[in-house]
Amino acid sequence: xxxxxxxxxxxxxxxxxxxxxxxxxxxxxxxxxxxxxxxxxxxxxxxxxxxxxxxxxxxxxxxxxxxxxxxxxxxxxxxxxxxxxxxxxxxxxxxxxxxxx
Amino acid sequence: xxxxxxxxxxxxxxxxxxxxxxxxxxxxxxxxxxxxxxxxxxxxxxxxxxxxxxxxxxxxxxxxxxxxxxxxxxxxxxxxxxxxxxxxxxxxxxxxxxxxxxxxxxxxxxxxxxxxxxxxxxxxxxxxxxxxxxxxxxxxxxxxxxxxxxxxxxxxxxxxxxxxxxxxxxxxxxxxxxxxxxxxxxxxxxxxxxxxxxxxxxxxxxxxxxxxxxxxxxxxxxxxxxxxxxxxxxxxxxxxxxxxxxxxxxxxxxxxxxxxxxxxxxxxxxxxxxxxxxxxxxxxxxxxxxxxxxxxxxxxxxxxxxxxxxxxxxxxxxxxxxxxxxxxxxxxxxxxxxxxxxxxxxxxxxxxxxxxxxxxxxxxxxxxxxxxxxxxxxxxxxxxxxxxxxxxxxxxxxxxxxxxxxxxxxxxxxxxxxxxxxxxxxxxxxxxxxxxxxxxxxxxxxxxxxxxxxxxxxxxxxxxxxxxxx
Numbered sequence: 001x002x003x004x005x006x007x008x009x010x011x012x013x014x015x016x017x018x019x020x021x022x023x024x025x026x027x028x029x030x031x032x033x034x035x036x037x038x039x040x041x042x043x044x045x046x047x048x049x050x051x052x053x054x055x056x057x058x059x060x061x062x063x064x065x066x067x068x069x070x071x072x073x074x075x076x077x078x079x080x081x082x083x084x085x086x087x088x089x090x091x092x093x094x095x096x097x098x099x100x101x
Numbered sequence: 102x103x104x105x106x107x108x109x110x111x112x113x114x115x116x117x118x119x120x121x122x123x124x125x126x127x128x129x130x131x132x133x134x135x136x137x138x139x140x141x142x143x144x145x146x147x148x149x150x151x152x153x154x155x156x157x158x159x160x161x162x163x164x165x166x167x168x169x170x171x172x173x174x175x176x177x178x179x180x181x182x183x184x185x186x187x188x189x190x191x192x193x194x195x196x197x198x199x200x201x202x203x204x205x206x207x208x209x210x211x212x213x214x215x216x217x218x219x220x221x222x223x224x225x226x227x228x229x230x231x232x233x234x235x236x237x238x239x240x241x242x243x244x245x246x247x248x249x250x251x252x253x254x255x256x257x258x259x260x261x262x263x264x265x266x267x268x269x270x271x272x273x274x275x276x277x278x279x280x281x282x283x284x285x286x287x288x289x290x291x292x293x294x295x296x297x298x299x300x301x302x303x304x305x306x307x308x309x310x311x312x313x314x315x316x317x318x319x320x321x322x323x324x325x326x327x328x329x330x331x332x333x334x335x336x337x338x339x340x341x342x343x344x345x346x347x348x349x350x351x352x353x354x355x356x357x358x359x360x361x362x363x364x365x366x367x368x369x370x371x372x373x374x375x376x377x378x379x380x381x382x383x384x385x386x387x388x389x390x391x392x393x394x395x396x397x398x399x400x401x402x403x404x405x406x407x408x409x410x411x412x413x414x415x416x417x418x419x420x421x422x423x424x425x426x427x428x429x430x431x432x433x434x435x436x437x438x439x440x441x442x443x444x445x446x447x448x449x450x451x452x453x454x455x456x457x458x459x460x461x462x463x464x465x466x467x468x469x470x471x472x473x474x475x476x477x478x479x480x481x482x483x484x485x486x487x488x489x490x491x492x493x494x495x496x497x498x499x500x501x502x503x504x505x506x507x508x509x510x511x512x513x514x515x516x517x518x519x520x521x522x523x524x525x526x527x528x529x530x531x532x533x534x535x536x537x538x539x540x541x542x543x544x545x546x547x548x549x550x551x552x553x554x555x556x557x558x559x560x561x562x563x564x565x566x567x568x569x570x571x
Contacts, residue, residue: 002165009172016176016183020141023186027138030193032477035136042142049148053175060168081111084152088118091145095125098136 007060014053021046034101038094045090048083055079105159112156119149135484138189144182151175230461234454237447244444251440255430262426269419290395297388304381311374318371325364332360 024043028036059076123146136142154171158164204212 002169006165006168006172009176013172013175013179016179020179020183020186023183023190024138024141027186027190027193029473030197031137032135032481033474035138036477038136038142039138042138042145045145077105077108080155080158081108084112084115084155085118087148088115088122088152091142092118092122092125094142095122095129098139098142099125099129101135 003060007057010053010057010060014050014057017046017050017053021050034097038097041090041094041097045087045094048086048090052079052083052087055083109156109159112152112158115152116149116156119146119152122146123149135481137193138186140185141182141189144178144185147178147181148175151178230454237450237454241444241447244440244447248440248444255434258426258430262423262430265419266423269423293388293391293395297392300384300388304385307377307381311378314374318367318374321367325360325367328360332357 021043024039024046028039031039055075056079059073059079062073062075126143126146151171151174154167154174157167160167
C-alpha cells in the first residue's frame with residue numbers, strides 16, 4: 001500500500017511541478033529583464049527537479065518490483081548525482097542574479 | 102570509492118549548496134530587489150529538506166519510511182509552490198489589467214494619437230489581412246470543394262466507364278462463347294454433314310454390297326431354284342428311283358433338311374439384310390433429318406451471326422466511344438491537373454502571405470517584446486518613482502510641517518505686514534498731512550515771501566521816498 005502511495009504522490013508531484021512551471025513561465029511577462037532571468041533559472045531548476053522525479057518514479061517502480069527494471073538503481077543514483085546539484089546551482093545562480101541587481 | 106559513496110557525498114554537497122543559498126538569501130533579506138515572484142524562490146529553498154532526506158538515503162533500515170517522508174515533503178512544498186504561483190499569477194494579472202485600464206482611461210491627448218495613428222491602422226491592416234486570408238481560405242475551400250466534386254465526377258465517370266468496360270468485356274466474353282459454341286456447332290454440323298456424307302457413301306457402298314449380295318442371293322436363289330429344279334428333277338428321278346432306292350431317300354431327306362436349313366439361313370440372312378437395309382434407311386432418314394435440321398439451324402444461326410456481327414460493330418462503336426470518353430477524361434484530368442497547379446500556386450501564394458503575416462506577427466511580437474521591455478523599464482522607473490515618491494512623501498511631510506510653520510510665520514508676517522501697512526498708512530497719512538503742512542508751509546512761505554517782498558517793496562519805496570525827500 002505504502003509503495004503505491006509513494007509512487008502516486010511522486011506522479012502527483014510531477015504534475016504539480018509542471019503546473020507551477022507553466023505559471024512561472026506565464027509570470028515572466030510581469031517581471032523586469034533581470035527578474036526574467038531569475039525566473040528562467042528557477043524554471044530550469046524546476047525542469048531538472050522534474051527529471052529527478054521521473055527518475056525517482058522509475059526507480060520506485062523498479063525498487064518496489066512493479067516492473068522488473070534492472071537498472072532502476074543506476075537511473076535513480078545518476079539522477080540524484082546529476083540533477084540535485086543542477087537544481088541547487090540554478091537556484092544559486094538566480095540568487096546571485098538578484099544580488100547583482 | 103564506489104558509486105554509493107560518491108552519491109552520499111553528492112547528496113550532502115547538494116544540501117550544503119542549498120544551505121549556502123539559504124544563507125545568501127537571508128543576507129539579501131533587507132536589500133531592495135525588484136523580483137515580484139521572489140517568494141517562489143523562497144518556497145523552492147524548502148526543497149533543501151527533501152534533498153537532506155535523500156542525502157541520508159544510505160540508511161537502509163528506514164528506507165521506505167524515509168522515502169515516504171521525502172515524497173510527502175516534496176508534495177507539500179510543490180503543492181505550496183503551485184498554489185502560490187497560481188495566486189501570484191492572478192494577482193499580477195489583475196494588477197496589470199488595472200494598470201492597463203488606468204492607461205486606457207487616462208485623458209492624455211497623446212494616447213488618443215497613439216490609438217489613432219499607430220494602433221488603429223495596425224488593427225485595420227490586420228483586419229484587412231484577416232479578411233483577405235478568410236476570403237482566400239474560402240476561395241481555396243471552394244476550389245477544394247470544386248476539385249473534390251470534379252474528382253468525384255471523374256471517379257464516377259471512371260467507375261461508369263469501368264462498369265461499361267466490364268459489361269462490354271462480359272458481353273464480349275459471352276459473344277465469344279456464343280461464337281465458339283456456334284463454331285463448335287458449325288463444326289459439329291460440318292462433321293455431321295461429313296458423317297452424313299460418309300454415312301451416305303457407306304450406305305451407298307452397303308447398298309451396293311447389299312445389291313451385290315442381293316444379286317448373289319438372287320443368283321443363289323436362281324441356283325437354288327435350279328437346284329430345286331434339279332432336286333425336283335432328281336426327285337422325279339428319285340421318285341422314279343425311290344421306289345428302288347429308299348436308303349438313298351434318307352440321305353436326300355437329310356440333304357433336303359439341310360437345304361431347308363440353308364434356305365432358312367438364307368431367309369434369315371435375307372431378313373437380316375432387309376432389317377439392316379431398314380436400319381440403313383432409318384439411319385439415312387435420320388441423317389437426312391439431321392442434315393435438314395442442321396441446315397435449318399444453319400439458317401437460324403445466320404441472323405445470330407448477323408446479330409453477332411452487329412454487336413461486334415456496336416462493340417467497336419462503343420470501344421470508339423469509350424476511347425473518345427477516355428480522351429475526354431484525359432482532357433478532363435489535364436484540366437484537373439491545371440486546376441491543381443493553380444490551386445498549388447494559390448496555396449503557395451497563401452503560404453507566402455501567411456509567411457508575410459507571420460513575419461508581421463513576429464515583428465508585432467518583437468514590438469510587443471520591445472513594448473514589454475519598455476514596460477519593464479517603465480516598471481523599473483515606476484518603482485524608482487515610487488521610491489522617490491516615498492522619499493518625496495517623507496519630504497512632503499517635512500515640507501508640510503515646514504509649510505505649517507511657514508504658514509504660521511506667514512500669518513505672523515501677514516499680521517506684521519498688516520501692522521506695517523497700518524503703520525505705513527499712518528505714515529502715509531502723516532506724510533500726506535506733512536505734505537499738506539509742507540504745502541501750507543510753502544504757501545505760507547510764499548505768502549511770507551510775498552509779504553517780505555511787499556515789505557521790501559514798502560521798505561524800498563519808503564527808502565526811495567525818504568531819499569527823494571532828502
